[in-house]
Amino acid sequence: MTAKLVWDIFILFSRVALFSWGGGPASMGLMQRETVTAGWVTPQEFADALAVGNALPGPIAPQVSAFVGYKLAGLPGALSAVTGTILPTTVLMLVMIVFFFNIKDNPNMAAMIKAVRPVVIGLLVWTAYSMTFAVFNVKNAGWGPALTRNWDGVLIAIASFLLLTFTTINPVWLVIVAAGLGFVIYR
Numbered sequence: 001m002t003a004k005l006v007w008d009i010f011i012l013f014s015r016v017a018l019f020s021w022g023g024g025p026a027s028m029g030l031m032q033r034e035t036v037t038a039g040w041v042t043p044q045e046f047a048d049a050l051a052v053g054n055a056l057p058g059p060i061a062p063q064v065s066a067f068v069g070y071k072l073a074g075l076p077g078a079l080s081a082v083t084g085t086i087l088p089t090t091v092l093m094l095v096m097i098v099f100f101f102n103i104k105d106n107p108n109m110a111a112m113i114k115a116v117r118p119v120v121i122g123l124l125v126w127t128a129y130s131m132t133f134a135v136f137n138v139k140n141a142g143w144g145p146a147l148t149r150n151w152d153g154v155l156i157a158i159a160s161f162l163l164l165t166f167t168t169i170n171p172v173w174l175v176i177v178a179a180g181l182g183f184v185i186y187r
Helices: 003-018 024-037 044-055 060-103 107-137 143-149 151-166 169-183
Strands: none
Touching: 003 060, 024 044, 024 060, 024 107, 044 107, 044 143, 044 151, 044 169, 107 143, 107 151, 107 169, 151 169
């Protein structure tokens, strides 16, 4: 581990934080693209980080960044990644709070936010699409064989989607139940 690597980790996660709109889940698409492109994790490792992060309480972005940072440079890497994920946007938010009440009704600000919201949806959809390739190994097998071979995972994904869409169940329970099922069925 070098100081340069720890600094590079901080810079990459700061960049992700500063250029992600819509909060932690919306940042996952950009974080995945940046970390995979940098060669720091594979798509499968990123999917694992996302799964572990979703299994824990709290915001997802610092958890996934800590996973990647730790893989690269141990505890200093994890701390650098989390700091890069949190510090720049926290400082920016503190500055923005000072000016918020002066700009909140500004039509230019409202227009910019209106155009950014659909991009956030696109990033979330892209993240789900990209993770499907990693989780079900679609790239190597093709859609049909990959989804057939992983029919149980497909059913879990569909059941989770339906439960979250049509009930008020807390996602934490889905993660806990899935972890329990995984422990019983897949070990």
